Amino acid sequence: MKKKTVLKDIAEKVGVSIATVSYVLSKDKGSKVSTEMSEKIKKVARELDYQPNQIAKSLKSGKTFTIGLVVTDISNPFFANIARIIEDEAAKMGFTVVFSSSDEKSEKSWGLLKFLINRQVDGFIIVPAEGSEDQIKYLKELHIPFILIDRHFPEIPSNYVVIDNFKAAYSAVERLISTGNKKIGVIAYGNSLIHMKERIRGAVEAMENYGLPFKDEWLKKIDFANIQTDAMKAMEDLLVVDPPVTAIFFASNSLAIHGLKKIDQLGLKVPQDVAIVSFDQGEAFDFYYSPITYVQQPLNELGKQAVNILIHEISGDQSGPGQRTLSTKLVIRESCGKERLRED
Amino acid sequence: MKKKTVLKDIAEKVGVSIATVSYVLSKDKGSKVSTEMSEKIKKVARELDYQPNQIAKSLKSGKTFTIGLVVTDISNPFFANIARIIEDEAAKMGFTVVFSSSDEKSEKSWGLLKFLINRQVDGFIIVPAEGSEDQIKYLKELHIPFILIDRHFPEIPSNYVVIDNFKAAYSAVERLISTGNKKIGVIAYGNSLIHMKERIRGAVEAMENYGLPFKDEWLKKIDFANIQTDAMKAMEDLLVVDPPVTAIFFASNSLAIHGLKKIDQLGLKVPQDVAIVSFDQGEAFDFYYSPITYVQQPLNELGKQAVNILIHEISGDQSGPGQRTLSTKLVIRESCGKERLRED
């Protein structure tokens, strides 16, 4: 079995001390080691295929060049896409990414955080779960760099990259109004996180600004853990009543997927019977017989900014919180209907 | 700023040596430390919220309790799903997962491997890219535990978990034959990896066993890097010719997605004009107006087995290669047509 080469091996072979080898291999430029020695050491290092042990380096330096990524669920395409962008961007700067899924549960997220802190990750990119404020404060106390994405806690100053959820939801619902809908259902997650609240607020405010009073029974709040059953029930409550809503705004990808299944089951046609706008992209949205209109998030921008702000802070930048609110784009297709007055 | 507690802090506070603290905190059971001392140390450790520095432990022990996961592309739902299963299973056994995407390029995969080896990961779960045989041999030489998934190199003995690609493809195409198709196109990746070869072999052999000689022009090989353009062209070559094929077997998820877009563009109807069977699950498959029949892989089984075999080997099990070939299930829906004789 080939043994891993360490500094000592090179030192012995060349006949110098470990320190000399280290100086040559880690500093080089402007080092005080003689050129001939330097050459000899580099040659031997190459021969033995020397690769520095990063664990030892980390122990010495306290840096691991590793980022912890905590998302809701890595198997969700939305987060998988972000993960890919983060991976690439981090790799560019010499960082590794370790990921974990919190399932939107704050206890699980606590465990993951502690676990990764002990492994000395240099910083975190976090999609914070509801009720995880303490964890965020804990990271601040320990001065561990981190950045929140997708959502944040307005009362806790921190780095974050999010989108303008209010505006995104507002323009999505505005679109449904412009295609003639007056009764619009809103399906969102029933948590207290700001991004959801803002999406709901945007939807409601759009309606009211157009003189369409919003009725509370049009807002359906879904429990993340019971998305399947909750979503089905919510759809029935909106559509199998008199009068039914004529349009639905889904506040996320997965909510829309479940909702559309129910619409198909009920035998309703999109957009004739019910018009649809959703948040987030989805392969399935393209293939639905009536392609889904959706709010497109700037994932690339989001991932890159997050990595850059984080690594800046890891590298000792003290310039205070980096906060970005990115804007979204409404991709209009058939599911929201044509711009006209719906008669009902 | 709160400082991280280290053994020394506890030792000083209690007034004993570092070693004693270490014995209490790491051995405890059957240690020779007196009970009173032991209690005092544990109490102080709790007060100071001591968390052992895993980096230091790793340097000493040579183990990092980290698994490197190298997939083709983490943003591909197929791999994202596997990643989630691997994450959960690994966490159960106290392991962290770091992931990276090779983009099916062996040079990129080399880089990732070296990078992760220097970070001393304990083992790898790898979806090997074409031409990465050397890397696999290298891991064997260094005695770094690893397991291949999705594909493997038959000429290199190693751990692997794969599916029975031949059988899966055979039964997929068999289904298309039983619904009356005699001219069946096959769209696959044009690489030399065994899983693709087997899928193609399965498809061809199915046809020939049913007395339908396979024509070479029905087999279209797509370059992973140019999937979009290649797939479009392939579809035209199969469908916009005389005579066209009446059915298509897609050897992967993404190939099917691109192919279906082209079918829609051409204004063809599934399954009347062209019947479809694909590999792998996909959200979009459920929403296509004619839900897609597909080969379902046992992702759960695949991920769990991979982790277990790998961790077994990491823990020093010498029982030779763990090799699993799992079987798949054909999920039959509308896109392959009804069982009857197609007249043409």
Add this chain to the structure above:
DNA sequence: CTTTAGCGTTTAAACGATTAAATAGCGCTG
């Protein structure tokens, strides 16, 4: 001819933990 400066290299401490080996303190025994 002594002092100083500079160069190239080595020594040794440090990072935080583990652990084999040494040691100190104590009670017993012959």
Add this chain to the structure above:
DNA sequence: CAGCGCTATTTAATCGTTTAAACGCTAAAG
């Protein structure tokens, strides 16, 4: 009361690397 045997604790080496400080040597300066 010397000497042995325990036991509880400490010392010190170790993992692989970095890096400040020390060192030995030559050559220029005073």
